[in-house]
Amino acid sequence: MKDASPQTIYLADYQPPAFLIDGVHLTFRLSPKATRVISRIRFRPNPDATDTTFTLHGQDLKLVNAQIDGADVSPTLTDNGLTCDVPDAPFVWDAEVEIAPDGNTALEGLYMSGGMYCTQCEAEGFRKITYYPDRPDVMAVFTVRIESDMPVMLSNGNPVGSGAGWAEWHDSWPKPAYLFALVAGDLVATSGSFTTMNGDDVALNIYVRPRPDEAKCDFALDALIRSMKWDEKVYGRAYDLDIFNIVAVDDFNMGAMENKGLNIFNSSCVLASPTTSTDADYERIEAIIAHEYFHNWTGNRVTCRDWFQLCLKEGLTVYRDQQFTADMRSAPVKRIDDALDLRAYQFREDAGPLAHPVRPASFVEINNFYTATVYEKGAELIGMLKLLVGDDPYAKAVTLYFDRHDGQAATIEDWLAAFADTTGRDLTQFALWYAQAGTPEITVTDQFDNGTYTLTLRQSLRDTDDMADKQPMHIPVAAGLLASSGAEVVPTTVLELTEVEQSFTFDNLTEKPIPSLLRGFSAPVIIKRQQTADERLFLLAHDTDPFNKWEAGRQFASDMLVGMVRDDAAPDARYLTALTGLITDKALDPAYRALMLALPSQDDTARALADAGHAPEPQKIYLVHESLRYAMAEHMQDRLPQIYAAMHVAGPYSPDAKDAGQRSLGNAMLGLMTRLDGGKQASAQFAQADNMTQQMSALRALVAQGHGADALAAFRTQWAQDRLVMDKWFGLQAVLASPEHAVATVNMLTQDADFNWKNPNRFRAVLGGFAANAAGFHAADGSGYALLADWLIRLDPVNPQTTARMAKAFETWPRYAPDRQAKMKAALQRIAHTPELSRDTAEMVARMLKG
Numbered sequence: 001m002k003d004a005s006p007q008t009i010y011l012a013d014y015q016p017p018a019f020l021i022d023g024v025h026l027t028f029r030l031s032p033k034a035t036r037v038i039s040r041i042r043f044r045p046n047p048d049a050t051d052t053t054f055t056l057h058g059q060d061l062k063l064v065n066a067q068i069d070g071a072d073v074s075p076t077l078t079d080n081g082l083t084c085d086v087p088d089a090p091f092v093w094d095a096e097v098e099i100a101p102d103g104n105t106a107l108e109g110l111y112m113s114g115g116m117y118c119t120q121c122e123a124e125g126f127r128k129i130t131y132y133p134d135r136p137d138v139m140a141v142f143t144v145r146i147e148s149d150m151p152v153m154l155s156n157g158n159p160v161g162s163g164a165g166w167a168e169w170h171d172s173w174p175k176p177a178y179l180f181a182l183v184a185g186d187l188v189a190t191s192g193s194f195t196t197m198n199g200d201d202v203a204l205n206i207y208v209r210p211r212p213d214e215a216k217c218d219f220a221l222d223a224l225i226r227s228m229k230w231d232e233k234v235y236g237r238a239y240d241l242d243i244f245n246i247v248a249v250d251d252f253n254m255g256a257m258e259n260k261g262l263n264i265f266n267s268s269c270v271l272a273s274p275t276t277s278t279d280a281d282y283e284r285i286e287a288i289i290a291h292e293y294f295h296n297w298t299g300n301r302v303t304c305r306d307w308f309q310l311c312l313k314e315g316l317t318v319y320r321d322q323q324f325t326a327d328m329r330s331a332p333v334k335r336i337d338d339a340l341d342l343r344a345y346q347f348r349e350d351a352g353p354l355a356h357p358v359r360p361a362s363f364v365e366i367n368n369f370y371t372a373t374v375y376e377k378g379a380e381l382i383g384m385l386k387l388l389v390g391d392d393p394y395a396k397a398v399t400l401y402f403d404r405h406d407g408q409a410a411t412i413e414d415w416l417a418a419f420a421d422t423t424g425r426d427l428t429q430f431a432l433w434y435a436q437a438g439t440p441e442i443t444v445t446d447q448f449d450n451g452t453y454t455l456t457l458r459q460s461l462r463d464t465d466d467m468a469d470k471q472p473m474h475i476p477v478a479a480g481l482l483a484s485s486g487a488e489v490v491p492t493t494v495l496e497l498t499e500v501e502q503s504f505t506f507d508n509l510t511e512k513p514i515p516s517l518l519r520g521f522s523a524p525v526i527i528k529r530q531q532t533a534d535e536r537l538f539l540l541a542h543d544t545d546p547f548n549k550w551e552a553g554r555q556f557a558s559d560m561l562v563g564m565v566r567d568d569a570a571p572d573a574r575y576l577t578a579l580t581g582l583i584t585d586k587a588l589d590p591a592y593r594a595l596m597l598a599l600p601s602q603d604d605t606a607r608a609l610a611d612a613g614h615a616p617e618p619q620k621i622y623l624v625h626e627s628l629r630y631a632m633a634e635h636m637q638d639r640l641p642q643i644y645a646a647m648h649v650a651g652p653y654s655p656d657a658k659d660a661g662q663r664s665l666g667n668a669m670l671g672l673m674t675r676l677d678g679g680k681q682a683s684a685q686f687a688q689a690d691n692m693t694q695q696m697s698a699l700r701a702l703v704a705q706g707h708g709a710d711a712l713a714a715f716r717t718q719w720a721q722d723r724l725v726m727d728k729w730f731g732l733q734a735v736l737a738s739p740e741h742a743v744a745t746v747n748m749l750t751q752d753a754d755f756n757w758k759n760p761n762r763f764r765a766v767l768g769g770f771a772a773n774a775a776g777f778h779a780a781d782g783s784g785y786a787l788l789a790d791w792l793i794r795l796d797p798v799n800p801q802t803t804a805r806m807a808k809a810f811e812t813w814p815r816y817a818p819d820r821q822a823k824m825k826a827a828l829q830r831i832a833h834t835p836e837l838s839r840d841t842a843e844m845v846a847r848m849l850k851g
């Protein structure tokens with residue numbers, strides 16, 4: 001049933017729930033077309049409620065019967081649930097509903113994937129399972145009975161009984177309905193165990209479908225054990241049930257879900273083997289396993305009062321998984337990777353019509369707010385807090401937060417109060433980070449006078465659709481000063497910018513220093529500073545802060561690319577020489593050297609051009625990027641084979657940071673070599689590769705240079721039976737197709753017999769890959785926009801969540817010239833005018849058009 005008139009929900013309208021729950025018992029009689037869900041819920045009036053109407057959420061449910069305290073009732077069915085007259089005292093609600101998991105293509109609620117039953121309830125999917133107060137501030141203890149002929153039947157908590165055709169689970173930790181999960185299928189487990197710091201034994205299982213998947217679970221199990229240890233050591237948080245289960249499913253709208261004791265994962269985020277997974281896959285799997293596990297405390301034990309507080313659990317949990325990866329691997333490399341992602345997705349979001357605060361003030365469809373702003377910028381806010389208060393006070397404040405709010409549904413105010421109470425600091429101004437959308441810009445001027453160096457910082461924040469005339473924020477700017485000799489004369493100090501404009505002085509200097517600002521990317525802001533090429537080259541050579549050393553090269557490349565596009569400038573030889581020096585510098589970690597070589601993306605260059613007041617031309621940007629890479633290859637050609645050989649990793653494959661770093665530098669060399677040798681070395685690597693990183697890197701190098709036909713065919717023959725590897729085959733072609741062939745290539749891929757467009761991974765591989773192919777998607781005649789719009793219109797009735805998310809490809813329209821803007825908007829309008837459009841996509845498209 002479609003929502004007739006989608007309502008906007010406001011944070012300011014929050015009301016406590018009318019009824020609380022003392023216990024829930026659910027029985028599932030599973031059947032693909034007619035599953036029966038029998039619920040018994042013990043309600044009691046909430047003494048804190050103002051509105052006392054009894055309402056339950058419900059969607060796409062067939063109500064079979066309902067009783068209150070054993071007597072039949074006939075509730076009034078509404079657009080999104082039901083209401084009913086109830087006693088003004090505790091009572092027992094019994095209901096039976098029928099649902100059809102088999103027809104559930106939206107992958108929300110109870111659905112089927114590859115013959116198994118599974119669930120996805122966050123944010124508001126539980127209402128598709130039974131009538132319930134489906135809001136995170138209603139927490140309850142659940143007991144679940146599953147009846148089915150499936151061999152494995154799982155739910156949250158601990159197993160309490162099972163027999164032929166049934167299993168029962170009990171979760172003693174009160175939880176909101178969004179953390180409910182159920183799985184039933186023909187599954188096999190890879191098992192392990194963990195003893196917590198409290199001495200409790202925990203059984204661990206990774207459930208997948210039998211062969212060949214069962215051979216690919218060892219890494220995920222190991223990552224889980226490392227996550228459990230890390231959370232004990234770093235945050236003092238232990239696991240709290242007898243069992244922790246993870247299940248892999250093929251059809252899933254996102255990466256994974258932290259259901260209490262029963263995490264459900266997209267199989268692409270669990271299954272790993274050397275021959276089928278790249279180094280990047282391994283790192284991602286490790287991070288997502290950790291992220292979902294960490295939610296057990298940040299999200300589950302302490303949950304969110306309402307969906308506006310989403311960043312309370314997501315920002316904090318992302319921050320925690322970033323710390324984990326930094327500890328497991330290389331901290332500087334991880335910080336650069338995170339900054340790259342933040343700028344690519346979150347800054348882009350902040351710069352366009354979909355900009356919203358880390359804690360939004362309103363929404364129509366909450367699923368549209370699982371964004372880079374809520375997640376990644378949300379994580380940056382935690383990092384800034386930690387920097388401002390210090391490591392020990394941070395640890396104390398987080399402990400206080402857990403102590404105070406364990407078992408509760410909390411708010412951002414609760415989180416900040418724990419910090420204010422621990423440190424005595426007034427965080428009122430800091431709280432603006434949660435409320436004001438947009439990326440702050442800081443302009444910098446400096447002056448040197450009589451041994452005193454003065455840095456003047458001025459902050460500004462653009463108006464967004466929701467708010468104008470924003471207030472100055474509390475911004476920690478980590479800065480150091482270098483002498484012309486390269487020596488550090490002032491080590492990293494945190495400058496706290498709180499005014500619109502503020503000056504900071506440094507005394508007793510013998511010469512004007514070179515500032516290194518925003519070290520470690522200490523705040524999610526844009527520094528605007530006139531910096532000469534010489535100064536950038538100086539920092540690239542001498543900065544002691546690994547982030548800013550990399551950043552200097554990045555900024556140099558970005559400016560150079562803008563100049564090459566706008567003024568037809570030639571690549572700057574000084575940059576090429578500096579880069580050659582860096583990639584041969586054995587004192588630097590290979591992974592870090594590889595990052596030095598990674599140019600800003602074409603999308604980054606488009607944004608930089610737009611910022612400089614120049615409408616970007618994606619095809620020109622493509623050509624300029626190509627020519628710069630070619631110039632790099634030529635300039636470094638003597639060194640490439642030698643570094644390539646030196647980075648060869650002998651012996652059995654290991655996904656650890658050291659080997660992965662070597663492979664990443666080696667493969668960066670291979671990419672450049674392929675521009676000069678017609679694909680000779682890449683073909684050899686492709687033929688010899690014994691792991692997916694090497695095979696895929698060779699394939700990428702070949703396809704990027706138009707030498708990929710044979711390798712693509714061979715790859716397909718080899719991997720036709722492996723759906724996750726085939727996603728790579730599809731994705732690579734979509735993302736790397738040359739501008740003139742991209743639309744045709746994608747049309748061909750979508751006609752392939754293996755293009756199962758209802759599977760989100762496959763759809764994203766092809767259409768998401770295409771949207772990331774900047775010059776192809778932005779084809780001058782608008783054919784790329786039309787192609788994506790056609791597919792989104794087709795997917796929307798099947799899977800609104802994935803459609804709405806992928807519609808974001810159009811969010812950059814304001815940065816282009818009027819004719820291109822018109823074509824992008826026409827595609828958006830066509831989507832907007834599609835009859836029966838989902839609430840998800842309708843909201844997303846309307847917000848983009850409003851900008």
Ligand code: B3K
Pocket residue numbers: 122123254256257258291292295314367370
């Ligand atoms: N909490 C889930 C995301 C749910 C998305 C709902 N549309 C995964 C995560 O962030 O861990």
Ligand code: ZN
Pocket residue numbers: 291295313314317318
């Ligand atoms: Zn999360």
